[in-house]
Amino acid sequence: MTEELQHLRDKIDTIDNELLKLVNERAKLAQAIGQKKKSGIIYRPDREAQILERLKEHNLGPVANERIIQLFTEIMSLCRAMEEPITVAYLGPRGTFSEEAALKRFGNAITTAACDSIDEVFRKVESGAAGYGVVPIENSTEGAIGRTMDLLLQTPLIVCGEIQLPIHQYLMAQHTELSQINKIYSHPQSFSQCHEWLHRNLPHLLDTARINAPSNADAARLAAADKNAAAIASKRAADVFGLAICAENIEDDPKNTTRFLVIGTQNIAASGKDKTSLVISTNNRPGAIHELLAPLAQYGVGMSRLESRPSRTGLWEYVFFIDIEGHQENQNVVTALQELRKKATFLKIFGSYPVA
Numbered sequence: 001m002t003e004e005l006q007h008l009r010d011k012i013d014t015i016d017n018e019l020l021k022l023v024n025e026r027a028k029l030a031q032a033i034g035q036k037k038k039s040g041i042i043y044r045p046d047r048e049a050q051i052l053e054r055l056k057e058h059n060l061g062p063v064a065n066e067r068i069i070q071l072f073t074e075i076m077s078l079c080r081a082m083e084e085p086i087t088v089a090y091l092g093p094r095g096t097f098s099e100e101a102a103l104k105r106f107g108n109a110i111t112t113a114a115c116d117s118i119d120e121v122f123r124k125v126e127s128g129a130a131g132y133g134v135v136p137i138e139n140s141t142e143g144a145i146g147r148t149m150d151l152l153l154q155t156p157l158i159v160c161g162e163i164q165l166p167i168h169q170y171l172m173a174q175h176t177e178l179s180q181i182n183k184i185y186s187h188p189q190s191f192s193q194c195h196e197w198l199h200r201n202l203p204h205l206l207d208t209a210r211i212n213a214p215s216n217a218d219a220a221r222l223a224a225a226d227k228n229a230a231a232i233a234s235k236r237a238a239d240v241f242g243l244a245i246c247a248e249n250i251e252d253d254p255k256n257t258t259r260f261l262v263i264g265t266q267n268i269a270a271s272g273k274d275k276t277s278l279v280i281s282t283n284n285r286p287g288a289i290h291e292l293l294a295p296l297a298q299y300g301v302g303m304s305r306l307e308s309r310p311s312r313t314g315l316w317e318y319v320f321f322i323d324i325e326g327h328q329e330n331q332n333v334v335t336a337l338q339e340l341r342k343k344a345t346f347l348k349i350f351g352s353y354p355v356a
């Protein structure tokens, strides 16, 4: 080893020792904060969002903001776990995008609980078996996830966060000999997200060779047991099931993103950059929805999502899922919601939470 290399490594060792000391000091401070939390609620997404926002503003590089967020999410994850371990339920099995979303938000120092269905995620959090749940709510290509919307209507749980996850699809198999592949497993959503790619690259594997699986991770598990099968799934699923990657980023839309919600039992304080999710319904008459939404415009409350869904109480009656900018404690939001409540036949606020 040259003297110069040794010198640089010595410097890294010194910095690592310093980082080690600082991480432990930070963990001790978090433990002290934990003991002062009389409510017993350890996870504070508003505070975590503020910390990450500040770090992004202070970051002078060369490390990219995205990497800084990952690193500090892990640091906060381990500090949080030393205050109290938390369990996060998600739509399993292992290797799904939901698992990836849960780890992206909470870091790796958590206990994860893989659930068989979105219903089970809600049940686990409602029963207290998990502190939080992560459920998909919409995909930029495929649209809304109806089951999550229906369950939000019924649940006493509170929405306490959102996660935006870029969805990259991979073709994987036991080997990379595509000529030996005679079937592909995947979730129907992923098949549609990769429709063009499949048409262009594997036209001989038509509909009959495409087999629907309950999840991408199940698809990867099935491909791991059959050398003539491939799966479309996440990179994480390939790692979990030990599969080789045959093609990467095969989604038709490179901006393909799924938005997930974090559900829990606590109201989240304002972070300064928040969103509020709610559902409303109104009489089925011309102009009713326009009239209903007028208070939002009047009090300067922006709307980032409006989605209708059959109400299931009458034919051609709808409820409207709305995301508005701001926290339900912000004055303009309070006033707008008061007005909206007067006009709506039904209104339920799911929660306010930091913007992803």
Ligand SMILES: O=C(O)C(=O)C[C@]1(C(=O)O)C=C[C@@H](O)C=C1
Pocket: 030, 033, 034, 042, 043, 044, 045, 047, 048, 051, 075, 076, 077, 079, 080, 083
């Ligand atoms: O500030 C707090 O309330 C803490 O518990 C500390 C901390 C952190 O590591 O910074 C950990 C967990 C919370 O979710 C928020 C922040």
